[in-house]
Amino acid sequence: MSMQNVGRPTRPDTAGLNGAANDLNEAPASLTGARGLLQDEPLIFELGGWTKTGVDLPMDALGLDTDASDLGDLVRAEPIGLPGLSEPEAVRHYVRLSQKNHAIDLALYPLGSCTMKHNPRLNEKMARLAGFADLHPLQPASTTQGALELMDRLAHWLKTLTGMPAVALPPKAGAHGELCGLLTIKAAHEAAGNGDRRRVLVPTSAHGTNPATAAFVGYSVQEIAQTEDGRVDLADLAAKLGPDVAAIMVTNPNTCGLFERDILEISRLTHAAGAYFYCDGANFNAIVGRVRPGDLGVDAMHINLHKTFSTPHGGGGPGAGPVVLSQALAAFAPAPWVTHGPDGLTLTEQAVGDAAQAFGRMSAFHGQMGMFVRAYAYMRSHGADGLRQVAEDAVLNANYIKARLCDVMTPAFPDGPCMHEALFDDAWLEGTGLTTLDFAKAMIDEGFHPMTMYFPLVVHGAMLIEPTETESKRELDRFCDALRALAAAAKAGDAERFKAAPRLAPLRRLDETLAARKPRLTWRPEPTTVAPAPLAAE
Amino acid sequence: MRYLPLTPDDRAEMLAVIGAADIDALFRDVPAAARPADLFDLPLHAGELEVERELAGLAARNRPAGAGPFFCGAGAYRHHVPASVDHLIQRSEFLTSYTPYQPEIAQGTLQVLFEFQTQVAALTGLDVANASMYDGSTACAEAVMMAQRVTRREKAVLSGGLHPHYAATTQTIAHAEGMHILRLPAAIDAEAAVIAAIDAETACVVVQTPNIFGVVTDVGKIAEAAHAAGALLIVVTTEAVSFGLLKPPGAMGADIAVAEGQSIGNALNFGGPYVGLFAVREKLVRQMPGRLCGETVDADGRRGFVLTLSTREQHIRREKATSNICTNSGLCALAFSIHLSLLGGAGLRQLAEVNHARARELKAALAGVAGVEILSPRVFNELAIRVPGDAAALVEAALADGVVAGVPYSRLDPTARLDDVLLLAATETTTSEDIAALTRTLQRNLGR
Numbered sequence: 001m002s003m004q005n006v007g008r009p010t011r012p013d014t015a016g017l018n019g020a021a022n023d024l025n026e027a028p029a030s031l032t033g034a035r036g037l038l039q040d041e042p043l044i045f046e047l048g049g050w051t052k053t054g055v056d057l058p059m060d061a062l063g064l065d066t067d068a069s070d071l072g073d074l075v076r077a078e079p080i081g082l083p084g085l086s087e088p089e090a091v092r093h094y095v096r097l098s099q100k101n102h103a104i105d106l107a108l109y110p111l112g113s114c115t116m117k118h119n120p121r122l123n124e125k126m127a128r129l130a131g132f133a134d135l136h137p138l139q140p141a142s143t144t145q146g147a148l149e150l151m152d153r154l155a156h157w158l159k160t161l162t163g164m165p166a167v168a169l170p171p172k173a174g175a176h177g178e179l180c181g182l183l184t185i186k187a188a189h190e191a192a193g194n195g196d197r198r199r200v201l202v203p204t205s206a207h208g209t210n211p212a213t214a215a216f217v218g219y220s221v222q223e224i225a226q227t228e229d230g231r232v233d234l235a236d237l238a239a240k241l242g243p244d245v246a247a248i249m250v251t252n253p254n255t256c257g258l259f260e261r262d263i264l265e266i267s268r269l270t271h272a273a274g275a276y277f278y279c280d281g282a283n284f285n286a287i288v289g290r291v292r293p294g295d296l297g298v299d300a301m302h303i304n305l306h307k308t309f310s311t312p313h314g315g316g317g318p319g320a321g322p323v324v325l326s327q328a329l330a331a332f333a334p335a336p337w338v339t340h341g342p343d344g345l346t347l348t349e350q351a352v353g354d355a356a357q358a359f360g361r362m363s364a365f366h367g368q369m370g371m372f373v374r375a376y377a378y379m380r381s382h383g384a385d386g387l388r389q390v391a392e393d394a395v396l397n398a399n400y401i402k403a404r405l406c407d408v409m410t411p412a413f414p415d416g417p418c419m420h421e422a423l424f425d426d427a428w429l430e431g432t433g434l435t436t437l438d439f440a441k442a443m444i445d446e447g448f449h450p451m452t453m454y455f456p457l458v459v460h461g462a463m464l465i466e467p468t469e470t471e472s473k474r475e476l477d478r479f480c481d482a483l484r485a486l487a488a489a490a491k492a493g494d495a496e497r498f499k500a501a502p503r504l505a506p507l508r509r510l511d512e513t514l515a516a517r518k519p520r521l522t523w524r525p526e527p528t529t530v531a532p533a534p535l536a537a538e
Numbered sequence: 539m540r541y542l543p544l545t546p547d548d549r550a551e552m553l554a555v556i557g558a559a560d561i562d563a564l565f566r567d568v569p570a571a572a573r574p575a576d577l578f579d580l581p582l583h584a585g586e587l588e589v590e591r592e593l594a595g596l597a598a599r600n601r602p603a604g605a606g607p608f609f610c611g612a613g614a615y616r617h618h619v620p621a622s623v624d625h626l627i628q629r630s631e632f633l634t635s636y637t638p639y640q641p642e643i644a645q646g647t648l649q650v651l652f653e654f655q656t657q658v659a660a661l662t663g664l665d666v667a668n669a670s671m672y673d674g675s676t677a678c679a680e681a682v683m684m685a686q687r688v689t690r691r692e693k694a695v696l697s698g699g700l701h702p703h704y705a706a707t708t709q710t711i712a713h714a715e716g717m718h719i720l721r722l723p724a725a726i727d728a729e730a731a732v733i734a735a736i737d738a739e740t741a742c743v744v745v746q747t748p749n750i751f752g753v754v755t756d757v758g759k760i761a762e763a764a765h766a767a768g769a770l771l772i773v774v775t776t777e778a779v780s781f782g783l784l785k786p787p788g789a790m791g792a793d794i795a796v797a798e799g800q801s802i803g804n805a806l807n808f809g810g811p812y813v814g815l816f817a818v819r820e821k822l823v824r825q826m827p828g829r830l831c832g833e834t835v836d837a838d839g840r841r842g843f844v845l846t847l848s849t850r851e852q853h854i855r856r857e858k859a860t861s862n863i864c865t866n867s868g869l870c871a872l873a874f875s876i877h878l879s880l881l882g883g884a885g886l887r888q889l890a891e892v893n894h895a896r897a898r899e900l901k902a903a904l905a906g907v908a909g910v911e912i913l914s915p916r917v918f919n920e921l922a923i924r925v926p927g928d929a930a931a932l933v934e935a936a937l938a939d940g941v942v943a944g945v946p947y948s949r950l951d952p953t954a955r956l957d958d959v960l961l962l963a964a965t966e967t968t969t970s971e972d973i974a975a976l977t978r979t980l981q982r983n984l985g986r
Contacts, residue, residue, distance in 0.1 A: 033840075043649065043653055044653050048879065048882060050882070050883065050884070051882075051884045052882055052884065053884050053888070054620070054879075054880035054881070054882070054885070055880050055881050055885045055889070057888060057889065058966070060969070061896075061966050062892070064892060064895035064896070064899070066891035066892065066895050067895075068894055070916060071754055071784070071894075071916060073785070074756055074784055074785050074916070075783060075784065075785065076781075076783060076784055076785050076786060076789075076887075079883055079884075079887075080660055080781070080782065080886060081883055082657055082661075082878065082881075082882055083882055083883070084880065084881060084882015084883065084884055084885050085879050085880060085882070087620070087622050090622060090876060090879050091622055091625075093879070094626045094629070094650075094876060095626070095629065097646035097649055098626075098629040098630075098631035098632050098646045099631060100631075100644070100645035100649075101632065101638075101644055101645070101647055102640070102643040102644065103630050103631040103632075103633070103634040104630075104634040104635070105630035105631070105633075105634045106630070106631070109635075109636065111636055111639075114636055116634075116636055118541055119633065120541055122589060122590070124633075125590075126589070126590070126593045126597075127807075128624070128805075129594065129597040130602040130604065131594075131596070131597025131598055131599070131600040132600070132808060133602075133806070133807055134602035134604050134616070134805060135602060135603065135806055135807070135808040136608070136610040136614055136616065136806050136808070136942075137613075137806070137810075138610050138614070138945045138949055139601070139608075139610050139942050140934060140937060142937065143601035143937065144600050144808065145599045145600065146595070146596035146599030146600045147600050149599065150596050157580060160578050160580055161578060161580070172672040172673065172810065173672060173863070173864065173865040173866070174864065174865060175862045175864045175865070176672060176676070176863075178862065179711070179714075183710070183714055186714065207853075208851075208853040208854070208855075208856045208864075209853075209864050211852075211856040211857035212852035212856055212859040212861070215857035215859075216862050217714045218715055218716050221856075258567065259565075259567035259568055260567075261567045261569070263569065263572075264571070264572070289578065290565065290568075291565075291572055291573065292572070292578075295572040296569075304865075306865065313634065313636045313865075314632065314633060314635075314868045314869025314870075314872070315637070315638065315644075315646075315650075315869060315872065316647065316669070316829070316865060316866055316867075317672075317811075317866040317868040317869065317870070318672070318810070318865070318866075318867045318868070318869060318870055319865040320810075320811075350952055350953075352952070360707075360711075360713075361703060361706040361707050361709075362710065362711075363672060363673055363676050363703075363810075364613050364673060364674065364675035364701065364703040364704060364707060364809070365613075365614070365673075365703070365808075365809025365810055366808075366810075367809065368810040368811045369808035369809055370805075370808075370811050371810075373593065377589050379580075380588075380589045380593075381586070381589050382541070382583050383580065383581050383584060384577040384580040384581065384582060385539075385577055386541075386542070386582075386583040387580075389539060389542055390542070392561045392564075393542055393549075395561075395564050395565065396552055396553070396556075396561060396564065397544075397552075399556045399558070399564055400552045400555060400556060402556075403555050403556045403557070404555065416566075416567065417556075417558065417563065417564040417566065417567070419564075419567075440640075441642070444640065444642055449636075449640060450640055455853075470542070470543065471543065472544065472548075473544060473551070475543075500837075502642050502643075505642040506642065506645050507642050507645055507836040507838075507840055507842045508837035508838050508840075509642065509836060509837045510642065510834050510835070510842045510843075510844045511834045511836070511837075512641075512834065512846065514835065515832040515833065515834035515844045516832070516847055519823065519847060520832055521652075521655055521666045521667075521823070521832050521846075522652075522655055522656040522659045522665070522667070523653070523656045523833075
């Protein structure tokens with residue numbers, strides 16, 4: 001098979017690069033497609049060799065008889081068709097690609113609801129200790145006592161910090177935790193003969209995973225209205241609660257970055273209706289060490305270890321989503337869990353005997369151990385005092401941003417403090433011809449990742465900024481100065497700066513419509529109708 | 539506190555800008571009853587050295603797989619991962635970035651996902667793969683629910699060769715969504731029972747190869763029977779290295795292939811994080827769960843990549859989404875993709891051949907141990923044996939000789955009455971000396 005450089009063109013359109021759209025970019029277009037040290041990096045399928053490999057197996061293994069005739073015609077007949085790279089080629093490929101990413105290690109990453117905080121490297125080191133990383137999930141419990149002990153200590157911290165009596169460690173991410181929480185609630189209702197409760201109430205401002213999870217479990221979803229000050233409308237909640245409601249799913253602090261002032265009344269009404277209170281714990285970072293969800297009447301809450309407890313997001317995962325549970329729900333938690341026995345710690349793997357009420361199993365093994373180690377190291381490093389400071393600094397930083405921007409942008413809820421995120425709407429862009437998206441893309445040219453946009457849905461053109469506690473005042477000021485300068489440019493009529501943004505990023509705005517209309521989801525070695533542009537020098 | 543940059547002066551200055559008297563003023567919306575003044579009953583902050591001491595102490599109480607002869611498989615496998623893989627995934631720009639929602643400044647992650655999707659499609663012999671699921675077991679559950687959306691039928695048939703924990707996960711999750719799950723009894727050769735269970739109500743059939751007993755299974759006949767009934771065939775693979783040697787699911791008629799990708803690029807990690815692979819035939823793309831990365835162009839006509847077809851997903855469709863999944867296994871998918879880029883198709887084939895050869899060596903050695911009955915006729919890199927008595931007790935006894943002899947089937951499913959069955963895997967990390975140590979301890983313990 002010959003290597004072809006096919007697919008959509010990889011080189012810049014020279015007219016475009018030299019044209020008016022780039023007048024901010026003073027440097028002339030390069031001859032090669034590179035942007036300074038930023039290389040135009042091909043796909044591995046355009047780089048590698050079809051018979052090449054960058055892995056040398058040990059000589060004793062290579063001396064083995066590799067006869068596979070016992071497998072008959074179940075042996076793969078055709079070559080797999082994947083290229084191989086030598087180690088130097090692979091290292092360059094991935095390092096070059098990495099340089100096209102923004103990262104929390106580069107600058108403030110203000111994605112609201114995502115809690116992009118610093119990821120301590122100690123935690124990476126600890127997770128890679130052979131005594132954790134090189135453990136098989138099914139090896140005898142007598143050979144994993146330290147790992148089980150770590151799970152047990154993590155559980156203790158999570159229970160203490162939330163004021164809840166039980167925790168299910170298996171869920172692998174926030175949405176998986178939501179699923180675990182709702183399945184626990186469903187099992188509890190069924191055990192009590194209330195299996196006919198079919199509705200789940202979710203505020204309009206909720207994360208998309210909340211209604212998706214409720215529907216997934218077979219519930220019908222009904223929205224709860226929001227008050228003008230960005231909180232759950234108690235009257236609407238009371239009106240919609242009824243004998244067929246299984247649970248409410250409320251995020252607190254909510255997705256507008258506000259604490260639900262009436263939280264105790266929300267839980268009282270919910271429990272009075274015989275429903276359970278599921279709390280989306282995505283925003284736990286705002287209150288960790290200071291407020292216990294158990295004191296608020298929460299029955300179940302997932303904790304995104306990759307948010308509050310700083311396990312790295314990794315470009316989209318892995319996460320971990322343990323679910324803390326109230327006494328009423330604890331018996332229904334899924335297998336497996338750590339049990340103290342006469343011979344030390346063991347895993348209870350099956351929903352039998354004393355564990356018969358467990359609703360089932362969330363995944364093959366017992367959770368994201370690699371994330372448990374990191375999160376535990378993070379908790380131990382901070383301690384009770386440091387975690388409280390985390391919440392306080394996260395809230396302080398968000399309020400500082402809100403204060404520094406409130407005269408040039410429009411806070412969605414100007415009255416009173418916010419929690420760990422500052423929410424703005426797009427009212428201040430009126431008359432500029434610009435949208436939230438334009439503003440966000442212009443932030444990229446100024447060296448910042450955009451904030452969360454158009455979420456929550458209840459605020460028009462929402463811009464949700466979450467700085468986290470790991471930003472210095474200097475970085476916050478740099479960020480606020482940049483946003484103030486951009487806001488001034490927007491109001492001064494410099495629309496072109498925004499409409500053409502980003503200009504200085506590795507790529508300009510991407511054609512998402514084309515991607516969806518003609519999905520090209522894998523590389524294929526067939527010629528395309530679009531010929532690659534010739535090198536300018538040719 | 540080393541992770542918190544603000545100084546007391548910073549805090550005072552910032553409170554002044556905000557116009558708040560103190561930090562408590564910012565928490566005033568929290569009901570007083572839920573604002574304990576005292577710190578919670580947990581230790582105070584600790585220096586790096588203290589944390590390292592505690593965690594190293596815990597780690598030392600575990601026996602790593604690499605500490606001696608080790609034969610556990612059953613859904614997680616010990617393989618050698620090149621050092622460059624772990625180095626590259628710790629690049630700040632990969633490790634500390636978010637989901638690539640802003641494609642202009644996330645092309646690194648996006649191009650990796652596009653390459654990953656292409657690699658997974660090639661391995662499974664199918665057209666399109668997504669950007670990863672949590673792990674193989676949750677991918678299996680999602681595949682079953684996807685089959686319900688495609689066929690609008692409610693019944694799923696799970697083969698007796700399916701990993702019991704995959705079956706339990708699927709039962710839990712897909713049942714919650716309203717499906718009827720028919721889980722067939724554990725069987726080393728499950729083909730006939732699976733075919734017999736297919737009827738006009740069947741949405742899908744789930745078959746694992748190599749199955750939980752290590753048996754490499756020809757799913758061609760099951761595919762024919764499923765398709766004749768209008769059902770989909772879902773093929774599950776827990777050992778991704780097997781794709782290097784075995785006929786891929788797509789070539790045997792699979793409509794959906796799901797797999798555990800841990801074997802390539804990822805450590806054992808005591809069960810997670812792992813990476814679920816999910817591939818389908820092209821016509822099924824719009825019913826897929828999870829993120830998809832697609833190729834497009836930017837405003838200057840340069841090739842670029844974006845997350846696409848997101849109208850399937852929860853952040854757009856909310857309660858009508860194909861799945862609730864959001865965060866997936868991005869960094870594990872990166873590790874998988876880097877390791878596979880290093881291997882290439884040729885290297886993966888070689889690696890798979892070595893695994894197969896080690897398993898044949900193991901099988902031959904076990905066949906020579908009096909009392910051991912080989913149960914798996916045709917294997918890739920793991921097999922099942924029957925031993926006189928309780929396999930779990932035998933594993934405990936072998937530990938005294940420093941050998942982790944495998945996974946007793948009863949650990950996976952105590953109700954199957956297969957307490958005398960032991961599952962053993964061999965990989966490129968297994969040596970002839972390991973196998974000799976295993977046979978010695980088995981001979982000693984079974985000879986009693």
